[in-house]
Amino acid sequence: MSVPKIKLNNGSEIPAIGLGTWQSKPEEVAAAVAHALKEGYRHIDCAWGYGNEKDVGEGIRQSGVPRSDIFITSKLWSTYHSRVEECLDQTLSNLGVDYLDLYLVHWPVPMNPKGNHPVFPLLPNGKRDVDHSWKLSQTWEQMEDVLKKGKVKAIGVSNFSVKKLEEILPTANIVPAVDQLEIHPYNPQHELLAYLCSKDIVPQAYSPLGSSGSPLLKDDVIQAIAQRLSLQPADVLLGWLGAKQIVALPKSVTPARITSNLHGAVAGAKKLSKEDIETIDGLATSGKQQRFIMPPWPVDLGFDNWPDKVV
Numbered sequence: 597m598s599v600p601k602i603k604l605n606n607g608s609e610i611p612a613i614g615l616g617t618w619q620s621k622p623e624e625v626a627a628a629v630a631h632a633l634k635e636g637y638r639h640i641d642c643a644w645g646y647g648n649e650k651d652v653g654e655g656i657r658q659s660g661v662p663r664s665d666i667f668i669t670s671k672l673w674s675t676y677h678s679r680v681e682e683c684l685d686q687t688l689s690n691l692g693v694d695y696l697d698l699y700l701v702h703w704p705v706p707m708n709p710k711g712n713h714p715v716f717p718l719l720p721n722g723k724r725d726v727d728h729s730w731k732l733s734q735t736w737e738q739m740e741d742v743l744k745k746g747k748v749k750a751i752g753v754s755n756f757s758v759k760k761l762e763e764i765l766p767t768a769n770i771v772p773a774v775d776q777l778e779i780h781p782y783n784p785q786h787e788l789l790a791y792l793c794s795k796d797i798v799p800q801a802y803s804p805l806g807s808s809g810s811p812l813l814k815d816d817v818i819q820a821i822a823q824r825l826s827l828q829p830a831d832v833l834l835g836w837l838g839a840k841q842i843v844a845l846p847k848s849v850t851p852a853r854i855t856s857n858l859h860g861a862v863a864g865a866k867k868l869s870k871e872d873i874e875t876i877d878g879l880a881t882s883g884k885q886q887r888f889i890m891p892p893w894p895v896d897l898g899f900d901n902w903p904d905k906v907v
């Protein structure tokens with residue numbers, strides 16, 4: 597089946613549904629990626645920090661789908677903000693490809709590259725060892741350099757609030773193509789989405805099912821809409837994103853779910869009415885606001901609804 601696409605500000609198009617790979621075990625992810633590509637996915641969301649890129653690359657090769665037909669995203673890990681090309685080169689080598697379609701700054705928080713751990717350096721007080729001397733605008737300059745070199749076709753950000761975007765936009769020569777964020781009915785971030793739209797930055801939704809264990813599938817309103825439209829709850833969650841032109845990144849290592857998420861996302865986007873979308877848009881303000889992904893960054897990320905206790 598052909599997957600709908602969304603235009604990016606660099607002129608290229610991104611498939612509106614991508615396979616997530618976070619927490620997919622190395623021994624499972626190759627088969628999941630190969631299955632997804634055989635079933636019609638053309639977009640895989642990866643990250644250096646997921647520690648499974650070699651296996652993702654294996655899955656891409658096993659699928660037999662040509663590299664040029666696949667949209668591959670990866671992300672710069674926080675201990676590499678001052679060494680963008682080094683992190684990117686490791687990702688390219690892990691995946692076994694010679695370019696990425698999209699490279700994202702994973703979190704707007706540079707961590708100490710010479711700390712006590714290569715991925716999660718900690719201070720003696722147990723907090724993450726943040727490199728306060730490094731500016732996000734410097735990271736972005738290096739992102740622009742790898743784009744100019746042709747190693748990636750587009751650059752973007754992830755987990756950037758308006759506050760963090762405004763730390764890079766005044767000096768940016770290239771506006772980020774996307775901002776990958778936690779977006780689902782319990783964390784719809786309507787104001788941030790309006791800001792992104794005004795800057796021509798495409799939103800991507802991570803944890804669209806509520807992350808591990810897909811808790812949003814149990815929501816009573818989502819279930820009722822699914823039943824009325826003869827859809828699965830996952831189709832409603834993914835269709836809601838598609839109808840709003842938000843890229844959805846559902847993760848699964850279960851073949852039947854991988855397949856149904858793709859078909860269901862497309863069916864859901866077609867079947868949901870304007871009223872259904874408005875109902876889902878309002879779930880968070882009716883008392884269900886919840887974030888599922890809140891790593892203990894010891895800095896203010898500038899997001900609403902980020903509990904103070906983890907900052």
Ligand SMILES: NC(=O)C1=CN([C@@H]2O[C@H](COP(=O)(O)OP(=O)(O)OC[C@H]3O[C@@H](n4cnc5c(N)ncnc54)[C@H](OP(=O)(O)O)[C@@H]3O)[C@@H](O)[C@H]2O)C=CC1
Pocket residue numbers: 615616617618619641642702754755776777801802803804805806807808809810813830845846847848849850853854856857889
């Ligand atoms: N930029 C960032 O900081 C972040 C990016 N991401 C990206 O977004 C992707 C998706 O987010 P993620 O947090 O993984 O969570 P998701 O919301 O995609 O949920 C994944 C969970 O849902 C289950 N699942 C998937 N499909 C179905 C289905 N149809 N029915 C029932 N259960 C289902 C999966 O189980 P199973 O696999 O066992 O089938 C898994 O437990 C990530 O994998 C990653 O690529 C995620 C978090 C942060």
Ligand SMILES: O=C[C@H](O)[C@@H](O)[C@@H](O)[C@H](O)C(=O)O
Pocket residue numbers: 618643645889891892
């Ligand atoms: O993409 C997935 C997430 O961002 C994940 O990489 C982080 O939440 C990480 O585990 C952390 O603790 O900072």
